Amino acid sequence: xxxxxxxxxDFGTIVLRTTTxxxxxxxxxxxxxxxxxxxxxFATGFAVDATRQRLYQEQMFDVEKxxxxxxxxxxxxxxxxxxxxxxSKGWFSCDFRCTENYQRYLTEAEKCQVIxxxxxxxxxxxRQTVGIFSEYGVTDARRMFWNAWERGKNTxxxxxxxxxxxxxxxxxxxxxxxxEDGLGVIxxxxxxxxxxxVISLFFxxxxxxxxxxxxxxxxxxxxxxxxxxxxxSCAAFSMLASFILGMVAVVGVGAVAVVKLGDEQRRRGVGxxxxxxxxxxx
Numbered sequence: 001x002x003x004x005x006x007x008x009x010d011f012g013t014i015v016l017r018t019t020t021x022x023x024x025x026x027x028x029x030x031x032x033x034x035x036x037x038x039x040x041x042f043a044t045g046f047a048v049d050a051t052r053q054r055l056y057q058e059q060m061f062d063v064e065k066x067x068x069x070x071x072x073x074x075x076x077x078x079x080x081x082x083x084x085x086x087x088s089k090g091w092f093s094c095d096f097r098c099t100e101n102y103q104r105y106l107t108e109a110e111k112c113q114v115i116x117x118x119x120x121x122x123x124x125x126x127r128q129t130v131g132i133f134s135e136y137g138v139t140d141a142r143r144m145f146w147n148a149w150e151r152g153k154n155t156x157x158x159x160x161x162x163x164x165x166x167x168x169x170x171x172x173x174x175x176x177x178x179x180e181d182g183l184g185v186i187x188x189x190x191x192x193x194x195x196x197x198v199i200s201l202f203f204x205x206x207x208x209x210x211x212x213x214x215x216x217x218x219x220x221x222x223x224x225x226x227x228x229x230x231x232x233s234c235a236a237f238s239m240l241a242s243f244i245l246g247m248v249a250v251v252g253v254g255a256v257a258v259v260k261l262g263d264e265q266r267r268r269g270v271g272x273x274x275x276x277x278x279x280x281x282x
Contacts, residue, residue: 032234032237032238033234033237033238033241034238035231035234035238036231036233036234036235036236036237036238036239037235037238037239037242039231039232039234039235039238040235040238040239043138043231043235044135044138045133045134045135045136045137045138045139046131046133046134046135047134047135048130048131048134048135048136052129052130053130055129056126056129056130056136059122059125059126059129060123060126062122063119063122063123063126066115066118066119066122067119070115071112071115071116071119074108074111074112074115075112077108077111077112078105078108078109078111078112080108081101081104081105081107081108081109082105082109084101084104084105085098085101085102085104085105088101089101089102120218123218124218124219124220127140127218127219128218128219128220131219131221131224132216132219132221132224132225132228133221133224133228137219137228140215141212141215141228141232144208144211144212144215145208145232145235145236145239148204148205148207148208148211149201149204149205149208149239151204152197152200152201152203152204152205153197153200153201155200155204156193156196156197156199156200156201159196159200160192160193160196160197163189163192163193163196164189167188167189167192190251194247194251197243197247198244198247201240201243202240205236205237205239205240208236209229209232209233209236212229212232212233212236213229216228216229
């Protein structure tokens with residue numbers, strides 16, 4: 001691919017040429033991206049008839065009742081037993097009282113796990129009532145994805161905050177290189193921010209796709225579950241690719257503006273020097 005001089009071309013032209021080249025070179029990847037983006041934007045799931053909807057709501061009511069009652073109490077007892085065990089153990093030893101507290105904690109944890117398994121069975125039964133491609137299945141999958149996405153963004157924000165803090169502290173203490181001006185520091189920080197978001201959102205997307213396997217298995221949908229997982233994975237990676245492309249576009253527009261501004265300043269500087277020479281010679 002020939003090199004493109006961004007000084008003499010509009011950024012939109014560069015994007016159009018690059019996009020056209022990628023589509024021609026990777027048609028299958030482009031098709032998967034378009035399918036995933038369409039699923040992400042337009043897929044809402046099939047409507048459920050009134051009978052199944054009523055049955056689903058009754059089953060989910062049983063799930064919520066179990067969660068708010070027995071499961072919540074079991075979790076509180078488990079946490080209380082763990083705190084008793086934690087505060088009774090020593091640094092490197094566990095006496096008789098500590099051992100008893102630990103056994104009590106294991107007992108409470110086992111009781112809690114039994115109730116959680118019962119809750120999961122009831123929820124899976126309710127999900128199988130409406131089906132994985134229903135509006136309920138699609139909504140749950142969307143909620144799971146956006147929760148993972150928000151966790152990834154929060155992680156990236158925290159990493160970027162610490163990078164900005166360390167870079168600012170280093171600059172105040174004289175750690176900045178002599179040949180690096182304020183613009184260089186800003187560009188380096190922007191690069192780290194972009195990298196933080198790319199890494200965090202990538203791992204969040206991979207985590208969602210992994211958890212989607214177990215989500216699909218709960219519906220026991222067979223080949224339909226496999227298709228749902230493939231479409232969900234395409235949608236997740238399409239969102240990640242769109243986010244990265246958006247950041248690259250913003251940075252690209254800024255880079256083009258900076259380059260053109262630098263060229264304009266240099267031209268003005270050359271024109272001013274030539275004008276001063278003419279005045280001096282006259």
